[in-house]
Amino acid sequence: MAILKSTLAFLVLAFAFFFCCVMSTGSYDYFQFVQQWPPTNCKFRKCSKPRPLQRFTIHGLWPSNYSNPTRPSNCTGLQFEARKVYPQLQSDLKISWPDVESGNDTKFWEDEWNKHGKCSEQTLNQRQYFERSHAMWTSFNITEILKNASIVPHPKKTWSYSDIVAPIKTATERTPLLRCKLDKKTQLLHEVVFCYEYKAKKQIDCNRTAGCGHQPAISFQ
Ligand SMILES: *[C@@H]1O[C@H](CO)[C@@H](O)[C@H](O)[C@H]1NC(C)=O
Numbered sequence: 001m002a003i004l005k006s007t008l009a010f011l012v013l014a015f016a017f018f019f020c021c022v023m024s025t026g027s028y029d030y031f032q033f034v035q036q037w038p039p040t041n042c043k044f045r046k047c048s049k050p051r052p053l054q055r056f057t058i059h060g061l062w063p064s065n066y067s068n069p070t071r072p073s074n075c076t077g078l079q080f081e082a083r084k085v086y087p088q089l090q091s092d093l094k095i096s097w098p099d100v101e102s103g104n105d106t107k108f109w110e111d112e113w114n115k116h117g118k119c120s121e122q123t124l125n126q127r128q129y130f131e132r133s134h135a136m137w138t139s140f141n142i143t144e145i146l147k148n149a150s151i152v153p154h155p156k157k158t159w160s161y162s163d164i165v166a167p168i169k170t171a172t173e174r175t176p177l178l179r180c181k182l183d184k185k186t187q188l189l190h191e192v193v194f195c196y197e198y199k200a201k202k203q204i205d206c207n208r209t210a211g212c213g214h215q216p217a218i219s220f221q
């Protein structure tokens, strides 16, 4: 009986530890709204379409922590349910948030919700999470902002970090963040991040250190 009791106590403690310290519940400071340039994804991973989309699409909306860049993720909370993405929202997201790699859009939304969305469920439920993300994507057309500043895909030309940030900052009146990927010696523009305050309503300046820092020159292909 004593053994059973202590085993039980151990199990209870193990569970408590698991929920406290392995699965974090949603606790965050602000949101990062991340848009990606599909041709850069497709340089690193096999993509289902022969020619990747030539426009910025959503990667995800990530509740974030100022002092801890990797947390939170994989929170406890309701699992993704495809039926909560109602048909009109689904057709919107197919444009703004496609899966450029596998081509299974629903799978991509599921992964992003389960990894990130659940961590801000107290602010945005699943439906609101996808609606807000689509609205954020619609609020500024990065592809067009860059195009108007003559920043268009080019195999050889390069830009500085501030060349690319400046027109986006002018259009949005907020500082974005750029993320790059290193392809051999070339630094490729991969993602543009907008930051939003806790409620995901107002865009704010991003202040995290840039994700492009390997070299001064950035290529956009
Ligand atoms: C951010 O992460 C730090 C370090 O893990 C933690 O102490 C803090 O509570 C987190 N902040 C929020 C708002 O979750």
Ligand SMILES: *[C@@H]1O[C@H](CO)[C@@H](O)[C@H](O)[C@H]1NC(C)=O
Residues within 6 Å of the ligand: 070, 073, 074, 115
């Ligand atoms: C979250 O889960 C994914 C998939 O299971 C895993 O790859 C990732 O490392 C996890 N992240 C954390 C911070 O535990």
Ligand SMILES: *[C@@H]1O[C@H](CO)[C@@H](O)[C@H](O)[C@H]1NC(C)=O
Residues within 6 Å of the ligand: 104, 105, 106, 107, 110
């Ligand atoms: C796409 O992903 C969803 C969610 O994971 C899954 O239910 C569905 O079977 C997948 N579709 C295909 C065609 O693989």
Ligand SMILES: *[C@@H]1O[C@H](CO)[C@@H](O)[C@H](O)[C@H]1NC(C)=O
Residues within 6 Å of the ligand: 055, 141, 143, 144, 147
């Ligand atoms: C964004 O701008 C690009 C380039 O001008 C254009 O091709 C695209 O249709 C625009 N997207 C939306 C949703 O307006």
Ligand SMILES: *[C@@H]1O[C@H](CO)[C@@H](O)[C@H](O)[C@H]1NC(C)=O
Residues within 6 Å of the ligand: 141, 144, 145, 148, 171
């Ligand atoms: C880009 O330039 C066109 C033509 O001058 C203009 O109509 C459009 O509003 C501009 N778009 C942005 C996002 O600045």
Ligand SMILES: *[C@@H]1O[C@H](CO)[C@@H](O)[C@H](O)[C@H]1NC(C)=O
Residues within 6 Å of the ligand: 066, 207, 208, 209
């Ligand atoms: C970014 O801004 C937040 C909120 O104002 C602040 O708490 C944080 O320390 C800042 N981080 C950096 C790297 O400046």
